[in-house]
Amino acid sequence: MRAAVAGRFDIAHAALAGVGVTASAMAVLRGLPPAEALAIGTAAGALAGFATDRLALWPFRLRSTALGENGPLIASAALLVLLAASLGDAGSSAQVTRTALLHAIHRTVPHFDSAWAPWIGGGVCLLWLIAGQALARSTRIGSAARALASGELAARAAGVDPEWAIALTTIVASLSAAAAGIVLAGLYAWPSGGVLAIATSTLAACAIGGVDAPLGALLAGYALAAAQVTANASRVPSASMLPLTAAVLICAVVLPDRVLAAIALRPAQPSR
Amino acid sequence: MSVWATAHAGVVTIACVDLLLGMAAWIVLACGRVSLATPAFAAIGLSIAGAALRARWPAMGAVALGVLGAGASSYVMGLMLARVDRTRFTLATVVVGLTVPALVERVPLPAGWTSARALVPGTSAWVVVVTVVCLVVLALILRSRDGAAFAAVAQDERAAQTLGINAPALRCLALTLGGALAGLAGVIALLQHATLGFAPHALGTGIHALAIAVVGGSGDMFGPIVGTAVLGVAEGYGSRFAWSASIVDATLLLVACVALPGGVSSLVRSLRGAR
Numbered sequence: 001m002r003a004a005v006a007g008r009f010d011i012a013h014a015a016l017a018g019v020g021v022t023a024s025a026m027a028v029l030r031g032l033p034p035a036e037a038l039a040i041g042t043a044a045g046a047l048a049g050f051a052t053d054r055l056a057l058w059p060f061r062l063r064s065t066a067l068g069e070n071g072p073l074i075a076s077a078a079l080l081v082l083l084a085a086s087l088g089d090a091g092s093s094a095q096v097t098r099t100a101l102l103h104a105i106h107r108t109v110p111h112f113d114s115a116w117a118p119w120i121g122g123g124v125c126l127l128w129l130i131a132g133q134a135l136a137r138s139t140r141i142g143s144a145a146r147a148l149a150s151g152e153l154a155a156r157a158a159g160v161d162p163e164w165a166i167a168l169t170t171i172v173a174s175l176s177a178a179a180a181g182i183v184l185a186g187l188y189a190w191p192s193g194g195v196l197a198i199a200t201s202t203l204a205a206c207a208i209g210g211v212d213a214p215l216g217a218l219l220a221g222y223a224l225a226a227a228q229v230t231a232n233a234s235r236v237p238s239a240s241m242l243p244l245t246a247a248v249l250i251c252a253v254v255l256p257d258r259v260l261a262a263i264a265l266r267p268a269q270p271s272r
Numbered sequence: 273m274s275v276w277a278t279a280h281a282g283v284v285t286i287a288c289v290d291l292l293l294g295m296a297a298w299i300v301l302a303c304g305r306v307s308l309a310t311p312a313f314a315a316i317g318l319s320i321a322g323a324a325l326r327a328r329w330p331a332m333g334a335v336a337l338g339v340l341g342a343g344a345s346s347y348v349m350g351l352m353l354a355r356v357d358r359t360r361f362t363l364a365t366v367v368v369g370l371t372v373p374a375l376v377e378r379v380p381l382p383a384g385w386t387s388a389r390a391l392v393p394g395t396s397a398w399v400v401v402v403t404v405v406c407l408v409v410l411a412l413i414l415r416s417r418d419g420a421a422f423a424a425v426a427q428d429e430r431a432a433q434t435l436g437i438n439a440p441a442l443r444c445l446a447l448t449l450g451g452a453l454a455g456l457a458g459v460i461a462l463l464q465h466a467t468l469g470f471a472p473h474a475l476g477t478g479i480h481a482l483a484i485a486v487v488g489g490s491g492d493m494f495g496p497i498v499g500t501a502v503l504g505v506a507e508g509y510g511s512r513f514a515w516s517a518s519i520v521d522a523t524l525l526l527v528a529c530v531a532l533p534g535g536v537s538s539l540v541r542s543l544r545g546a547r
Contacts, residue, residue, distance in 0.1 A: 003359070009363070011363070011366065055530070056526070059529075059530045065529075065533035065534075066533040066534040066538065067529060067533045068304075068426075070301065070304070070305070070358070071529055071533060073306050073358070073362045074482060074486060075526055075529040075530065077306075077362075077366065077478075077479060077525075078483075078521075078522040078523075078525040078526040078529065080475070081476060084518075085476075085518045085522070086519075196370060196475060199366075199370075200366075200367055200370045200371060203363045203367055204367045206363055207360050207363035207364050211359050211360065211363070238371075238374040238375050241370075241371035241372075241374050244371050245368055248363075248364045248367045249349065249352045249353070249364065249368070252355075252356045252360065252364055256355045256356050
């Protein structure tokens with residue numbers, strides 16, 4: 001959604017999941033109640049997302065540079081490395097978040113079984129997706145964002161302020177990324193590779209599904225996750241990496257215009 | 273002179289490896305695309321050369337096989353990614369750069385094998401000669417029609433295609449050259465350090481290569497040479513404050529992208545022009 005609206009892809013976006021988890025763990029360790037800690041984590045992710053937009057994408061919207069269209073890609077890749085190096089694998093933060101979240105659920109529902117946690121996580125993700133769809137379809141912000149994705153000049157003529165629409169979309173998308181990180185750490189299992197492992201899967205899903213086609217990226221993400229779970233069952237070291245590489249390269253040949261190109265928010269401009 | 277060369281052999285070899293990695297990223301950037309798959313090809317070159325050495329191949333044969341293997345795999349990847357758009361190309365190279373080193377670097381070196389320096393006499397001198405030969409070959413390619421076509425595709429792909437330039441084929445050629453250079457860097461790293469692998473810091477290596485190309489300047493092939501020197505000094509200075517090389521590289525890359533997109537060499541050019 002963010003790439004479709006801004007017209008430029010932020011490679012560092014997946015690292016916001018790590019920011020959310022780390023910030024919520026720090027809040028828990030400072031003695032804040034779990035609900036407040038999770039809210040702080042999500043808000044920190046949104047702030048970090050806004051900051052990455054200002055640092056890595058906004059300068060290239062203002063002026064064209066010698067790096068051309070490659071500028072935002074290079075700058076956001078540098079930010080991904082900076083965030084990954086600063087956060088580490090965030091494994092201990094994920095453990096703190098998980099303990100706090102499960103403790104809070106146990107206090108609310110005394111007979112809660114930890115085996116239900118993934119199902120609750122799935123439910124939260126589904127609700128979040130429905131809310132995102134409603135936001136995009138039924139609100140003025142969503143209409144402005146979709147108008148901007150279709151064409152900037154027409155959107156300006158219709159009274160949409162591009163910078164406001166991009167900023168609001170960035171904040172909503174960053175909130176989603178941070179919340180996804182908290183759900184992953186709290187209710188599933190934080191990956192051993194930390195932020196970079198999340199980034200690899202996310203970028204592979206976007207490369208296959210389309211950087212400006214949210215539904216295509218979502219479907220590709222689910223398909224890749226299923227392939228990774230199957231590959232993990234083989235117990236071969238690094239086997240879960242193979243489906244990502246194979247799928248990205250094969251889909252580049254078989255589907256050069258992305259999955260579900262017809263419903264992408266931004267018109268396709270293949271380079272042939 | 274020979275005493276100095278012996279004392280600084282490690283630094284010279286690391287500088288050559290960095291320069292080859294930077295050139296690998298730069299040649300793809302010169303064709304208008306961003307590739308972070310450099311560590312993948314370096315890892316492929318390293319793994320193939322390591323396997324050949326284990327099979328008792330002569331050292332030079334192992335080196336050649338490693339470079340050819342990396343070049344061939346980058347050619348296949350170039351064919352697969354030739355027709356996708358800019359963003360998908362970069363995302364695919366990030367995924368390949370992060371996953372392939374972990375997949376190919378699983379075979380351990382033989383027991384008791386601590387360094388291959390003994391296999392190639394005078395390793396540092398050999399490394400310098402090979403690096404200079406690579407630079408000369410690259411300069412000759414860039415002076416040819418294909419070199420001019422690289423710049424045309426990078427500046428305006430649609431106009432270049434109207435003039436009859438085959439942009440996907442050129443991108444494939446750039447990726448193949450870059451892959452072979454990265455493979456050579458991987459082989460040299462193996463011969464120098466014996467157990468060095470790219471998997472634990474794959475994205476850091478990719479950003480390091482890209483930083484060399486961008487900080488030095490993406491406008492001409494002197495950029496990576498300048499970038500190697502700048503990043504070498506900056507990383508050495510950063511290590512005094514316990515900053516990791518990845519943080520120094522990423523910070524310099526970000527600053528260069530935003531404040532000096534033409535790189536240090538463009539600054540030197542503008543200063544010379546002002547005189």
